[in-house]
Amino acid sequence: MxxxxxxxxxxxxxxxxxxxxxxxxxxxxxxxxxxxxxxxxxxxxxxxxxxxxxxxxxxxxxxxxxxxxxxxxxSLVMRLGVVTEGETLSEEEMPEGFGQLLSELRTALKKYHVRLELVCYVNEEALEQALQDHEVHGTCLPSEIKEYQIITRIERLYEIFQADTTFPVSRWEDVVAKKLTQQAELSLNP
Amino acid sequence: MNLMLLAMLLALLIPMYEAWQDDNIWQKMLAFASIATKTSILILVVSVLRDDWMIGVVGVLILSLGNASLMLLAQIIKRLNQI
Amino acid sequence: MVDIISYFCFGLGIVFWFWGTVPLVGDRSVLFKLHSLSVADTLGSMSIVVGLLLKIPNEWPLLILALISLAIWNTILGYVLAYCSSSRE
Missing domain, CATH: 1.20.58 (Methane Monooxygenase Hydroxylase; Chain G, domain 1)
Structure with a gap:
C-alpha cells in the first residue's frame, strides 16, 4: 500500500x-x-x-x-386528461387517431425524458374543471380540424407540442378568453 | 501484493468504461453491480493489508448494502415504463 | 506453503474477474452479460476472499461473513436483475 x-x-x-x-x-x-x-x-x-x-x-x-x-x-410526468366511458382506457378500445396522437406525444416528450400519463374523466365538464384545478397539465378533446386537439396550461408543453406534433395545440388562456367573448356576443344579440 | 491491487483497479476500470459508453439503462445497472462488488472486495483487501478490523467490518457491510440498493433501484426502474 | 496457496487464490480470483468483466464491453444482450458477471465475478470475488482468509486467519468471522453474503446476495441479485430487465410490457 x-x-x-x-x-x-x-x-x-x-x-x-x-x-x-x-x-x-x-x-x-x-x-x-x-x-x-x-x-x-x-x-x-x-x-x-x-x-x-x-x-x-x-x-x-x-x-x-x-x-x-x-x-x-x-415529477417528470405529463398528466393528460381524456373523456372516457369507463374508469380506465385499454389499448384495444382506443380509436385509430387517438393511438396516433398518443404515440406522437410520447415521442415529443421522450426527448425531454418526460413520461405521459392518462387520467380519465366521465364528461367534458369534469375535464375542464380538472384543468382549471391544476389536476392535469393538459386535456385532449375531439375537434373539427383534426380528430383531436390538445389544450394545455403550461407554456413549455405548448411550445414542445407546437414544434413536434401534427395535432392542433392551444393555450388554456386563449380558449377561456375565446369562450368569454362568445358568451358576451350571445348576451348582446339575444 | 502491490501488483495485485493494481490489477484489481484495472478490472474496476472496465465496468466504469462500460457505464460511460452504453446507453441502455440495464447495461449501466450491470456495470453498477460489478463496480459495487469490486469496490467492497477492494475495501476488504485493503483492510487485511493494513490489519485493520474497523475497515473490514465496513467493507462487509458495504458488500451487502450495495446489493440491496441495487435491487431497490432495479425495481423502481422496472416500473418506469408502466403507466 | 499457505502463502503460495493464498497467492494462487488471488491470481485465480483476478483471472476470474477479468473473465467475467471483459464480456461487459460489447454488444451482447443483458442476460448474456449478467450470466458471465454473476458466475465468474462472484467466483472471482469468493476466491479472493478465500485467499485473504488463508493469509490472515485471525479475521475469520468477518471473512466468512463476506463469503456467505457474496454467495447469497449475488445470486439473488442475478435473479432480480434478470426479472426486472426482461419483463417488459
Missing part, C-alpha cells in the same frame, strides 16, 4: 464525478451516482475514514438514490 496505489484509487473519484456531471438522462445519472457512491466509499475507506465510508454507502448511495428515483419518476 504505497503512494502510487492511493493516488490511483483517489483519481477514480474525479473520473466518476465527471461521468456523472456529463450525463444528460436523469435515470442514467442516478445509476452513475450509485457508481460514484461506491467509488467514494472505497476512497474514504482507503484513506482510513471507515465511518464516512459507511455513511456514504448507507445514505449517499442507498437512501438518496432510492428517494431520487421515486422523486424523478413522479
Amino acid at each position: 504505497n503512494n502510487t496505489d492511493i493516488l490511483v484509487i483517489v483519481s477514480l473519484l474525479p473520473l466518476s464525478a465527471l461521468m456523472l456531471v456529463l450525463q444528460v438522462n436523469p435515470y442514467h445519472a442516478l445509476v452513475i451516482r450509485g457508481i460514484l457512491g461506491a467509488v467514494a466509499a472505497l476512497v474514504y475507506a482507503v484513506l482510513g475514514a471507515a465511518d464516512v465510508a459507511l455513511t456514504e454507502a448507507l445514505v449517499g448511495t442507498m437512501l438518496s438514490i432510492t428517494l431520487y428515483a421515486v422523486a424523478v419518476r413522479s
Whole structure:
C-alpha cells in the first residue's frame, strides 16, 4: 500500500464525478451516482475514514438514490386528461387517431425524458374543471380540424407540442378568453 | 501484493468504461453491480493489508448494502415504463 | 506453503474477474452479460476472499461473513436483475 496505489484509487473519484456531471438522462445519472457512491466509499475507506465510508454507502448511495428515483419518476410526468366511458382506457378500445396522437406525444416528450400519463374523466365538464384545478397539465378533446386537439396550461408543453406534433395545440388562456367573448356576443344579440 | 491491487483497479476500470459508453439503462445497472462488488472486495483487501478490523467490518457491510440498493433501484426502474 | 496457496487464490480470483468483466464491453444482450458477471465475478470475488482468509486467519468471522453474503446476495441479485430487465410490457 504505497503512494502510487492511493493516488490511483483517489483519481477514480474525479473520473466518476465527471461521468456523472456529463450525463444528460436523469435515470442514467442516478445509476452513475450509485457508481460514484461506491467509488467514494472505497476512497474514504482507503484513506482510513471507515465511518464516512459507511455513511456514504448507507445514505449517499442507498437512501438518496432510492428517494431520487421515486422523486424523478413522479415529477417528470405529463398528466393528460381524456373523456372516457369507463374508469380506465385499454389499448384495444382506443380509436385509430387517438393511438396516433398518443404515440406522437410520447415521442415529443421522450426527448425531454418526460413520461405521459392518462387520467380519465366521465364528461367534458369534469375535464375542464380538472384543468382549471391544476389536476392535469393538459386535456385532449375531439375537434373539427383534426380528430383531436390538445389544450394545455403550461407554456413549455405548448411550445414542445407546437414544434413536434401534427395535432392542433392551444393555450388554456386563449380558449377561456375565446369562450368569454362568445358568451358576451350571445348576451348582446339575444 | 502491490501488483495485485493494481490489477484489481484495472478490472474496476472496465465496468466504469462500460457505464460511460452504453446507453441502455440495464447495461449501466450491470456495470453498477460489478463496480459495487469490486469496490467492497477492494475495501476488504485493503483492510487485511493494513490489519485493520474497523475497515473490514465496513467493507462487509458495504458488500451487502450495495446489493440491496441495487435491487431497490432495479425495481423502481422496472416500473418506469408502466403507466 | 499457505502463502503460495493464498497467492494462487488471488491470481485465480483476478483471472476470474477479468473473465467475467471483459464480456461487459460489447454488444451482447443483458442476460448474456449478467450470466458471465454473476458466475465468474462472484467466483472471482469468493476466491479472493478465500485467499485473504488463508493469509490472515485471525479475521475469520468477518471473512466468512463476506463469503456467505457474496454467495447469497449475488445470486439473488442475478435473479432480480434478470426479472426486472426482461419483463417488459
